[in-house]
Amino acid sequence: MQPSITPVILCGGSGTRLWPRSRATKPKPFLPLLGSATLFEATIARAAPEHGFAAPIVVTGAAHVDHVEAQLGTMPEASIIVEPVARNTAAAIALAAFRLPDDAIMLVCPSDHHIADPAAFRAAANRAAALAAEGFLVSFGIEAKSPETGFGYLERGEPIAHDGFRVARFVEKPDRARAEAFVAGGRHAWNGGIFAFRVGTFLAELMAHRPAIHAAARAAVAAGQADGRRFHPGAAEFDGFKPESVDYAVMENTGQAAMVPVDMGWSDIGSWDALHAALPHDAEGNSVQGEAELVDCHNVLVSSDGPRVSVIGLQDVIVVVDGNEVLVTSRTGTQLVGKLKGASQQ
Amino acid sequence: MQPSITPVILCGGSGTRLWPRSRATKPKPFLPLLGSATLFEATIARAAPEHGFAAPIVVTGAAHVDHVEAQLGTMPEASIIVEPVARNTAAAIALAAFRLPDDAIMLVCPSDHHIADPAAFRAAANRAAALAAEGFLVSFGIEAKSPETGFGYLERGEPIAHDGFRVARFVEKPDRARAEAFVAGGRHAWNGGIFAFRVGTFLAELMAHRPAIHAAARAAVAAGQADGRRFHPGAAEFDGFKPESVDYAVMENTGQAAMVPVDMGWSDIGSWDALHAALPHDAEGNSVQGEAELVDCHNVLVSSDGPRVSVIGLQDVIVVVDGNEVLVTSRTGTQLVGKLKGASQQ
Numbered sequence: 028m029q030p031s032i033t034p035v036i037l038c039g040g041s042g043t044r045l046w047p048r049s050r051a052t053k054p055k056p057f058l059p060l061l062g063s064a065t066l067f068e069a070t071i072a073r074a075a076p077e078h079g080f081a082a083p084i085v086v087t088g089a090a091h092v093d094h095v096e097a098q099l100g101t102m103p104e105a106s107i108i109v110e111p112v113a114r115n116t117a118a119a120i121a122l123a124a125f126r127l128p129d130d131a132i133m134l135v136c137p138s139d140h141h142i143a144d145p146a147a148f149r150a151a152a153n154r155a156a157a158l159a160a161e162g163f164l165v166s167f168g169i170e171a172k173s174p175e176t177g178f179g180y181l182e183r184g185e186p187i188a189h190d191g192f193r194v195a196r197f198v199e200k201p202d203r204a205r206a207e208a209f210v211a212g213g214r215h216a217w218n219g220g221i222f223a224f225r226v227g228t229f230l231a232e233l234m235a236h237r238p239a240i241h242a243a244a245r246a247a248v249a250a251g252q253a254d255g256r257r258f259h260p261g262a263a264e265f266d267g268f269k270p271e272s273v274d275y276a277v278m279e280n281t282g283q284a285a286m287v288p289v290d291m292g293w294s295d296i297g298s299w300d301a302l303h304a305a306l307p308h309d310a311e312g313n314s315v316q317g318e319a320e321l322v323d324c325h326n327v328l329v330s331s332d333g334p335r336v337s338v339i340g341l342q343d344v345i346v347v348v349d350g351n352e353v354l355v356t357s358r359t360g361t362q363l364v365g366k367l368k369g370a371s372q373q
Numbered sequence: 374m375q376p377s378i379t380p381v382i383l384c385g386g387s388g389t390r391l392w393p394r395s396r397a398t399k400p401k402p403f404l405p406l407l408g409s410a411t412l413f414e415a416t417i418a419r420a421a422p423e424h425g426f427a428a429p430i431v432v433t434g435a436a437h438v439d440h441v442e443a444q445l446g447t448m449p450e451a452s453i454i455v456e457p458v459a460r461n462t463a464a465a466i467a468l469a470a471f472r473l474p475d476d477a478i479m480l481v482c483p484s485d486h487h488i489a490d491p492a493a494f495r496a497a498a499n500r501a502a503a504l505a506a507e508g509f510l511v512s513f514g515i516e517a518k519s520p521e522t523g524f525g526y527l528e529r530g531e532p533i534a535h536d537g538f539r540v541a542r543f544v545e546k547p548d549r550a551r552a553e554a555f556v557a558g559g560r561h562a563w564n565g566g567i568f569a570f571r572v573g574t575f576l577a578e579l580m581a582h583r584p585a586i587h588a589a590a591r592a593a594v595a596a597g598q599a600d601g602r603r604f605h606p607g608a609a610e611f612d613g614f615k616p617e618s619v620d621y622a623v624m625e626n627t628g629q630a631a632m633v634p635v636d637m638g639w640s641d642i643g644s645w646d647a648l649h650a651a652l653p654h655d656a657e658g659n660s661v662q663g664e665a666e667l668v669d670c671h672n673v674l675v676s677s678d679g680p681r682v683s684v685i686g687l688q689d690v691i692v693v694v695d696g697n698e699v700l701v702t703s704r705t706g707t708q709l710v711g712k713l714k715g716a717s718q719q
Binding site for chain 1 (some may be wrong): 393443666669680681682683684685686688690692696698699702703705706707709710712714715
C-alpha cells in the first residue's frame with residue numbers, strides 16, 4: 028500500500044523570457060499561455076485530489092501570493108507557504124518538508140511547465156513515489172527529444188525497481204556536440220526539475236550535505252505563523268545559507284539518486300519559440316492567439332492581447348503584442364528576449 | 374517675363390498601400406510620414422508664394438476637405454475646389470483650369486509624393502513653365518534610378534528649349550526586363566504625375582481629345598458656388614464622361630507633349646518599402662519612428678504611434694503599429710498591404 032503523494036508546487040521566477048506577455052507583476056505560471064488554464068492551474072489540476080493525490084502545498088513569495096490564491100480556487104486542504112525571500116529550490120522544498128510528516132512522499136513540481144500527457148505524468152509520479160518510499164531521491168528523467176543546450180541531463184545507471192534507474196551522472200547544460208551525442212545515445216534524459224522524495228530521506232540528505240539550509244528551514248518553520256491556509260515562515264530564521272538548487276545541494280551529492288524515465292509531452296515553455304512548438308499549428312506551421320491575418324507565412328506565431336496583427340511574407344518569426352509593448356523576433360532571437368530593455372527594466 | 378505659376382494640388386486617393394498608418398479617414402497626404410510636415414504640407418510649402426508662385430488651388434473631395442483646411446493654414450489667396458465626386462485627374466485638372474485665366478500657367482502636383490530637393494523641383498518647375506508658356510504640355514521626367522515596374526515611363530524625343538525634350542513615347546508599367554533596359558539606356562524617365570500647362574493650351578487639347586470631360590468641367594464650374602475660399606462645382610453637371618487620368622486623356626494624344634528632366638530625390642512613397650527607402654537610416658540600414666529597440670537587425674523599419682517595439686534578429690522587415698492594428702511584413706510583402714483585410718475593409 029503506497030502512501031498518498033503530496034504535490035509541492037514551486038512558484039517563483041521572474042519569467043523575463045516570455046516578456047512582454049510575462050511581466051514582473053504577472054509572471055509565466057499565472058498566464059493562460061496554452062489555452063484557457065494557466066500553467067499554474069494546469070499544474071494543480073494534474074496532481075489534484077481527484078487523481079488520488081493529497082492536497083498540494085504551494086511555495087511562493089509575497090509578490091505572487093495573490094495570484095496563487097486566485098488561481099488555487101476553493102481547495103480547503105491546500106496550503107501556501109509564503110517564503111520571506113526567494114532562496115532557490117533546496118530551501119523552498121525544505122520549508123515544505125518541515126510542514127509534513129517524515130513518511131510523507133513529496134512530489135516537487137515547477138509551476139511553469141507544460142505537460143501534454145497528464146496521464147503519463149501521473150503514471151511516472153506513482154513509479155517515482157514507489158521508489159521514494161524505498162529510500163531513493165527520484166528525478167523525472169524526461170525523454171530528450173532534441174539536443175537542447177539549455178537543460179541539465181541525467182545519465183542512466185543501474186536499473187532498479189519500478190522501471191527506474193540509478194542516476195550515474197548529472198550533466199549541466201552540455202555544449203551542442205555533447206547534447207547531440209546524448210540524444211543519439213539514448214542513455215541521457217532531461218532533468219525537468221520534478222522530484223519525488225520521502226520527507227525523512229530528503230531531510231536526512233539535506234542535513235548531511237547542506238546543514239545550513241536544513242537548520243534555517245527548520246528554524247523558519249518552527250518560528251512560522253499560520254494565517255488561514257497561508258503559512259509564513261520566520262523571516263529572521265530563513266537566512267545564513269547560500270541559496271542553491273536542489274540539484275546542486277542534494278541530488279548531485281546523495282548516494283540515493285534515482286530517475287524514472289518518462290515521455291509526457293513536456294516543455295518548460297522557456298522561450299517564445301518553445302511556446303510556439305507546444306501550441307497547435309495550421310498546415311503552414313503557423314499559430315495564432317488573438318486576431319490575425321497571415322499571408323505567405325510559414326512557422327509564424329502571433330500572440331496578441333487585443334490589436335489585430337497582419338503579417339506578410341515571413342518565416343520563423345514570432346510577433347507578440349501585449350499592452351504597450353510589441354515584440355517581433357526571429358525564432359533564434361527568442362533566446363535574447365530576456366535581455367531586452369523592456370524585459371530587464373520592468 | 375514669365376507669368377507666375379499657379380500650383381494645382383491634387384488631393385485624392387485612398388492610400389491603402391500605407392495602411393494601417395494611412396486610413397480611409399486620414400489618408401497618406403495628411404500624415405507626417407517623413408518628419409514633422411505632412412506630404413500635403415510639404416507640397417504646399419515647396420511651391421509657396423515666398424518662392425514666387427501664385428496662391429495654390431487644391432482639388433479635393435468632401436471626405437478630405439477638413440484635413441486640407443487644417444493643413445493649408447492661413448493662406449487667404451488659396452482656394453479649394455471640392456469635387457462633387459472623384460473622377461480621376463483629367464477632370465480634376467479641368468475644374469481648376471476653368472477657374473483660371475487662359476494665360477495662367479498651372480503646375481499640377483500630386484500631394485502624396487516626397488521630394489528631397491525642393492530647389493531642384495522649383496528649378497524644373499520654372500523650365501517647365503517656360504515651355505508651357507510656349508505651348509507645350511510638359512511632364513516632369515524624373516530620373517529613373519531603378520527599374521521600377523509600377524511606374525509609367527517617358528521616352529525622350531527631340532531636344533527643345535529650356536533643357537527640355539519632346540516626349541517620343543509614353544510607356545505604361547513595363548515588365549522588369551524592359552524597365553532594366555530603360556534605366557540602362559538613359560533615354561527614359563519616370564512619369565511622376567507633375568505637369569506644367571498653359572490653361573488655354575490644356576483646355577484646347579482637352580476639348581480636342583476628350584470633349585465630354587471638357588464640357589462637364591466647364592458646366593460644373595459655371596454652376597458652382599463659392600463658400601469662402603472653397604468652391605463647389607455643380608454636382609449634376611460633373612457627370613456624363615468616363616473618368617480618365619490626364620496621361621490617358623490628354624498627354625498620350627496631344628502633339629505638344631514635352632518633358633523636363635529632373636533629379637530631385639523624388640519618391641511616390643507608394644509602399645512601406647518606398648517610405649523606408651526615403652527615410653534616414655542608421656549604419657545597419659534601420660529606421661525608427663517612435664520608441665523601439667533593435668537587436669541584430671538590418672534594413673528594418675519600425676514605425677509606431679505609441680507602443681514600444683522590440684525587434685530581434687530580422688532583416689528586410691517592416692513593423693508598423695497604429696492604434697488597434699499591427700503590420701509586420703517583408704519588404705517584398707509591402708506590395709500586398711493594400712489587399713489585407715484591414716486595409717480593404719476600412
